[in-house]
Amino acid sequence: MTTSTKLSTAPVIDETARLVSEQYVFPEIAEQVADLLRRRLAEGAYDVDGAEELAGLVTADLQSVNGDRHLRLKHHAEPVSPEQGAATMEAMRRDFDTSLGGAPLVRLHDGGIAVLELAPMLFPLDWAAEPLAAALTLTSRAQALIVDLRANRGGDPDTVAFVCSYLLDRRTHLNSMHWRKGDRREQSWSLPHVPGARFGGSKPLYVLTSDSTFSAAEELAYDLQQLGRAVVVGERTRGGAHPCKGWTVHPHLEVTVPMGRAVNPVSGTNWEGTGVQPDVLCPAADALDQAHALAAARLAE
Template identity: 80%
Template sequence: MTTLTQFRPAPVIDETTRLLIEHYIFPEISEQLAGLLQRRLAEGAYDVDGAEDLARLVTADLQSVNGDRHLRLKYHADPVPAEQGAATLAAMRRDFDTSLGGAPRVELLSGGVAVVELAPALFPLEWAAEPLSAALTLASRSRALIVDLRANLGGDPDTVAFVCSYLLDERTHLNTMYWRDGKRHEQSWSLPHVPGTCFGGSKPLYVLSSGRTFSGAEELTYDLQQLGRAVVVGERTGGGAHPREGWTVHPHLETTIPVGRAINPVSGTNWEGTGVQPDIPCAAADSLDRAHALALTRLAG
């Protein structure tokens, strides 16, 4: 393990600026940020004792120009693998194993209204397909469904499409991802077939949101809202629409950089910076009761 006396911020800053210039989805912003980090380094702003302090300072500077919350220098208490993305994947696997595969709660409320909580992330589909299918199939017989994303911090776009496939009646264009080179784009569609039983596209559907709802969880919320499929109840979400990748730049530090931008086919834009605005604003703590009441009223009507 690197000791405090061995810690040197300059190599971390140099590698982070190189990665920014090479990979950030907004090249003009990457030049500004690279200059800012190098200037702050020269001024001695990063003369700190350890990696955790450096991560906090650099993250604040990375997010100071355009507020992109996916831009981070992320501290890991345990040493992280050198392979690209390995640090994030290892942390996600630990969360997956302790959250019933990302579906920690399935409950039937009064009136035939089901709640499926998806948290703390929408894990890679090769891991999550089985537990998500089980949870959504179990809830498919309910009269109305509440999908709770209040504690979901993001995840895999393929998993977003997988979940949407249980909540729609036909194959639907959900999102388009545009990449740094400006020449490539990738469309995301719901699937024509899924394992288990679908809830479908006609019964009442509500999505719970909070200020913590972020990234891929925001995409799920936004896609369903823009399609007119779900009523969003709760708080404005965090506002992170750019898919990102991670690079290990120190045994305890990972630089995360957005490499693409999402464009919704209905709105022609995304939720970056603004977050997803709820249809029914209320405190996150009250949103489940509010959505349940809305569902009962609609079913009674």
């Protein structure tokens, strides 16, 4: 006979509420969310046996006030590190090693149209600079370029700037981050020089998106779209524009809290909640064919 042990939810909720209250980029929303969690705890809404079930309930409440997709309680099947932000590093490294550094496909189509897939994420730049420089340099001789972000779940904003640097002719202001801590402002610019050759800022460029494209991958699409540099083809993206950090609040639970918000210098806003709206809306499965047809027509003009 086995005896189940009920999950002690109060410490998890108390710590989650504290972190949201102290760290979330929008202080007024933070207090509303923290109060909601404490109220739901008192009502018995979190009286569940399993960590995975608790994660789903709490995440729904965390996102119920303003729909922030980065504000969540994540369940991990394996115990997570108590160190801040360390829960996914080993898995990320495995993904990096098995995806050719985040550029798993470079292909030349008829008519000099190249396709570059960036997936499953935009890895930290100190890892990804070498493989991305190689892939982007390889595509620099193409007549048109399609960047496929349909399976990209996000990553490093510095890597976004690095990729953009190959797709523009000059140093360009891409994005600004507004941080809660210290009320700081940071600007992101493309690089004045890159290793290898640029595709440049004048040849036709298309970016493919899906409803799974998220976070930093959305920034890459959004930055290029707002600059008028790329045509975005596919589905509306998930809508996560707030960079976050993670804290372990239980051996199998990690709370992620956005600590800043993106502000695009062209639009004055970002893609949070709304997602990146494609210029050419179509099912993700059809996006490559659509973009290829658009590129071929453009080159034929």
